[in-house]
């Protein structure tokens with residue numbers, strides 16, 4: 267059994283979709299970020315950076331429980347545990363690593379910037395919001411150009427790179443004007459992923 271601590275956001279959805287895709291047994295617990303539940307000493311003992319999602323797998327690689335935080339680490343861990351959603355070729359695995367990094371290191375923080383300056387930082391600093399929106403659109407243009415002649419992000423197959431990117435396209439994109447409307451290739455890719463039953467279930471977890 268896997269214990270999941272998470273929230274109904276794109277970062278959470280990446281892990282929720284992966285758990286559903288891998289058909290793993292898990293129990294989901296919503297963490298009250300607004301109330302500060304992630305800043306308690308108990309929570310920091312799981313993730314010192316005080317962020318979700320986190321999983322605790324009772325059956326870790328050595329048979330003992332393991333705690334995993336950071337979405338990329340969780341996706342890679344579950345992929346290795348189940349032997350799924352990772353290309354068999356070394357070249358394909360490099361492509362997966364590149365797209366995991368591009369989405370999580372570059373695109374995710376841009377949407378976090380939009381969220382923080384729109385909702386958390388006092389004063390609604392419009393130039394900051396516009397800066398992050400402009401940069402997020404540039405990143406989507408890169409993704410869109412790539413998907414013009416690729417069915418999936420890596421190795422011509424559905425992998426954790428797609429699972430990591432899909433919730434950003436489906437959920438985070440709502441915070442830029444016109445959402446995914448200008449990005450026809452991202453829409454084609456996202457529409458095909460949205461048809462998967464596991465994705466449909468995962469996207470609703472904790473919603």
Ligand SMILES: N[C@@H](CCC(=O)N[C@@H](CS)C(=O)NCC(=O)O)C(=O)O
Pocket residue numbers: 273275276277278299304316317318319335336337338370
């Ligand atoms: N790099 C982290 C980012 C996770 C993250 O930003 N989580 C947000 C929720 S989507 C969070 O826990 N925010 C709490 C806070 O910033 O205080 C990952 O990939 O898991």
